[in-house]
Amino acid sequence: MNTNIKNKLVFALALTLLLGGLFAGGAVAADGVQLDQFHASQGVACADCHGADNQREAVPMIKCLECHDTKAVAAATADLQPTNPHDNRHFSTETDCNYCHHQHQKSENFCTPCHLRFEFVVP
Ligand code: HEC
Ligand code: HEC
Numbered sequence: 042m043n044t045n046i047k048n049k050l051v052f053a054l055a056l057t058l059l060l061g062g063l064f065a066g067g068a069v070a071a072d073g074v075q076l077d078q079f080h081a082s083q084g085v086a087c088a089d090c091h092g093a094d095n096q097r098e099a100v101p102m103i104k105c106l107e108c109h110d111t112k113a114v115a116a117a118t119a120d121l122q123p124t125n126p127h128d129n130r131h132f133s134t135e136t137d138c139n140y141c142h143h144q145h146q147k148s149e150n151f152c153t154p155c156h157l158r159f160e161f162v163v164p
């Protein structure tokens with residue numbers, strides 16, 4: 042093989058790997074915006090959830106409700122298909138927020154293990 046063509050092929054391969062890596066990295070970063078970062082961007086401090094003495098442990102739902110109203114949250118997603126994650130037949134509007142929303146790790150869809158068709162993407 043002519044060295045010039047060979048160099049071009051090597052360059053093309055390197056470029057493909059580089060761009061592939063960049064796009065994959067971008068997608069991860071976009072999906073990876075966690076609620077702790079989002080809350081911080083809204084001016085919510087660690088102590089707002091963890092208390093004045095900053096107990097670094099799990100935060101019960103009642104703390105979330107100091108700032109979030111369950112009825113208002115349910116109303117905001119009333120039209121979400123196939124069903125409203127914030128108003129369901131098991132817990133009405135009072136499903137524990139922490140079942141789905143996590144602050145310092147990826148959130149999860151608490152409903153899918155039993156309802157495969159509820160494909161919520163949880164922020
Ligand atoms: C909106 C409420 C909220 C805010 C703001 C918040 N946390 Fe948390 N934190 C939680 C919850 C809920 C958990 C339980 C685990 C989870 O959901 O990720 C937790 C757990 C923790 C833990 C225990 C280890 C773990 O990951 O489970 C540490 C340490 C912690 N938080 C530190 C911080 C620090 C430092 C800040 C500020 C930068 C902060 N938290 C801001 C809600 C919050
Ligand atoms: C000190 C007030 C405060 C506390 C406590 C708090 N939040 Fe929030 N949260 C906010 C504000 C402000 C916003 C941005 C406005 C909005 O979307 O309501 C927000 C937004 C959110 C969002 C929307 C994220 C998005 O991508 O649109 C979720 C989900 C959320 N909070 C969950 C929680 C959970 C779960 C807890 C309890 C562990 C909690 N919050 C505790 C103030 C708070």
Ligand code: HEC
Nearest residue numbers: 105109111114117118126136137138140141161162163164
């Ligand atoms: C079954 C999982 C689940 C539970 C439990 C849950 N959420 Fe959500 N939440 C979601 C999903 C999914 C969305 C995104 C809805 C969408 O795509 O518009 C969301 C979005 C939100 C938003 C943004 C709403 C907006 O304005 O668009 C807030 C705020 C929020 N949740 C707060 C809460 C609070 C507070 C609780 C506890 C009372 C809670 N969530 C419980 C799944 C859940």
Ligand code: HEC
Nearest residue numbers: 124125126127128129130131136151152153154155156159
């Ligand atoms: C541990 C398993 C389990 C989990 C987790 C679960 N469900 Fe269900 N759900 C069931 C079963 C079993 C039924 C059928 C019995 C009944 O109607 O109560 C059902 C019925 C329903 C129904 C009425 C029938 C239908 O399919 O429309 C809705 C709506 C529903 N669930 C929503 C939810 C939502 C939203 C979540 C997440 C917050 C959730 N479920 C989590 C087991 C579960």
